[in-house]
Amino acid sequence: MIMTFDDLLPLMPLLIVTATSVLAMLMIGVRRSYIVTASITITGLLAATLVAISMMDWTNQQITPLLIIDQYSLLFTVLVCSSAMLIAILSFSYFFELDDHKEEFFLLLTIATIGAIVMVSSNHFVSTVLGLETLSMSLYGMIAYPMHSKQSAKFPLEASVKYLVLSAAASGFILFGMALIYAQTGTLSFASLTDLPVAAVSLGDGYSIVALLMITAGMAFKLSLAPFHMWTPDVYEGSPIPATAYLATIGKAAMIVVLLRFIRASDSLNFDSMVTVLTLVAAASMLVGNLLALQQDNLKRILAYSSIAHMGYLLLALVASHYATGTLAVEAVTFYLIAYVITSLGAFGVVSVISSSEKEFDSIKEYRGLFWRNPWLASIFIAMLLSLAGIPLTVGFIGKFYIFLAGVESDLWMLLAVLVLGSGIGLYYYLRIVYRMLMTEKHKIPYRAGGVESVSAYGVLAILLSLLLLFGVYPAPIMSLVAAASAFI
Template sequence: MSATDFLSILPLLIISASAVIAMLLVAIKRNHRVMHAFTVLAFILAFGALFLHPGQLPYVIAPLFVVDAFALFNTGLILVAGLSVLFLSYSYFEQREERKEEYYILLLLATVGGIVLVVSQHFISLFLGLETMSISLYGLIAYLRARERSDEAGIKYLLLAALSSAFLLFGMALVYAESGRMDFTGIGRYLATAGSVPVGVVAGFGLMLIGVGFKLGIVPFHMWTPDIYEGAPLPVAAYIATVSKGSMLVLLMRFYRDIDGYEYTILWWVIAIIAMASMFAGNWLALLQQNVKRLLAYSSIAHMGYILIAFLAGQAAGQEAVMFYLVAYVITSIGAFGVLALLSDKVRDAEDLEDFRGLFWRQPWLAAIFTGMMLSLAGIPLTAGFIGKFYIVAAGVDAGLWLLLVLLVINSVIGLFYYIRIVAMMFQPLDAPQRKPLPFFGIFALTGLMLLLLWLGIYPSSLIAVIRDMVLTMG
């Protein structure tokens, strides 16, 4: 590899090296504050390294990686999401008895996997990135060993993720057996010259879709989602909802574009049916929940269905809608889980609906932030979520996806009920509200996310301009 190659993937190298250094720091002396500060510094340095790219985009590091504006943007999104999770993690783990330092090593390694996914253009790098992230998540989900549900969630994720990886590997093997290629563009060229799609490739794509669908938590591969969200530590649940799902969605977009997936009607209809089922299943099951963690889990299934509508719209408008909605979803999901994390204590997480009764009278600023996050998830005007849904509808109208758009509107109305139910619970009066001090880093992160939420809801043109330039220059 040349010096230019190293500079092109410098954020990935910084996070990878930081994971090794973090292991040495733990071996030398355990100190939660030092580990937290070091990990925050690593994320900040990696984000700064994004602006040091030396060459013309797209830059290919054959055969595994491609670094283009699309990869850089999503790497930045992963790092910002990870940094936000870090700010929420310190106070959450500080009040718990478990050893805390290894959490940051696992978080760094999971981020390595996520970044590898967004720069991948080859089956080998895809699988290495996916497994690096998945194996780290096994430990993160089951990190609070004193909790029975945490161990259960970790074991469930281990078994189901291993099964989905087996499907993914078998699917890649079938595609390679037919095409003789493992790079995305090479597979696309093979399909373009093959005339009809061979049966082996169809079967391979089907098996790969199972593996990808599991990571995205879409129907019918969604059953793990509520149990894992409920059992995982709250910052980890936020990480899974954003970085894990987001990086896999970005990989799917690149693969689908490189193989020109929009040309295959059967593939389009399969994803469309999944999108419809995800919207209805996610929203209807969320209606039944009294546990806010599980409610957010089912809500995430519905939001993946919304994103798939923009994904199916294709062309530049659809890709822009996917990326804007993904940014809005990352902000709101981390913000929502962050409020739960700040309200939790060392005994239990604040996850029952009753825990939010009268929150406005106990913690008015926290209640205002949580209200903003819920309204954004519901798609209420002046929030980033509303603008995201507007762009999905615009892309769907442009592509003529009328059935999917009607179902989106119906499901948005359904979702509005359970989001507003939480907001109403927070404003119920209390006789003697008790306030507790809130950690500085947590409030700082949530305030920043709230400002971003409102800024993108009121003035989205700056982000749209960045996304539009990124889409036009995709390699």
């Protein structure tokens, strides 16, 4: 296949991010400067975001058999690039005091973003694996990044190795499943997977189901769905906060998009056993995530368990996509994902603003009285927590609304009951944190003074808060955008 210039144009966001990473690498080689490397990264990601936004109205093109650039992948390219940019800004102040080479973190972050963009644009197994591995490889590095830092009380190396081993095993499962599918259909493209039910007839259901189960299990691991969730709290707790935020938001969003495209293209839910498996996984995730979060005192662990539950909510909508008419369930997945990314970034952002690579404030005890000491920061955190809990005025509520609507439309009453139960339990641990912040403080806790370097981080939080309120109170524009994009799935 011959690539022409016209083919390159839709790839602009990807190319910009790639160029950014090359530029940042060369820059580090020429002269180490933390602020310059950070600026290059942030500018590059901002440019990619803006270009992707401008392309959204007119681009719908399959570039080579590997990548599809349509409105849906562009929507997520925007989400990925803008989130990566915000995380880059947060990491700038987080790593400011790190007593080691700091610049390469931005390099890893940019490369991970390349992987994520490939994943959200992928409709072929090969590009899925390429994107997934690029993303994961960079994440191993990001998680272990402050390993030489003497004061760091956390265990970045342990977290990284844990994630490396388990993630590689999960990738192995995914590859094996892909191989089995290839053996039946002779193709690796999602578009040709509609033959799968046909092939299943000739070879017997079992063969396809094993393949689908292996892929699902591997992806469920990456999404930290129960019962593949064990790694999540440890890795979240051990990683530096920007890496945790990246893993929790972009890492999962990209994986969900692949899973959604794969499931929709392959009609896997035509197999009843697949529906049963996904239903059980969704229910287990909602319950396990929320129940295990109850007894935690570490914020990162709470957010880890809550993310397990949130992935369970998302899976409910994914199951609903099999029954619901039109694109409603796909819209639900999409909107909820956007809401989840905004909210999680905000929550991790608050923790990151008062922490640094040398001292992380991640025990909920340390948040006692924050509301009276720093009302703005605490208000932002409360808004994020209420959004995670799905309370109105926040984007999280509209997301929940979508999930409920998709569930009702598909008659998934059992899953809805579990959702209500899970959200009810969830309220308890979100409110526990809120209550801590409202208490009067007993003794002063020495937070980081918050120098000039954290001004931009406060800016990030302000942006996220405005998005949270805007999408929560007047979601009509983003709703129609999501609806238009979802038509492409």
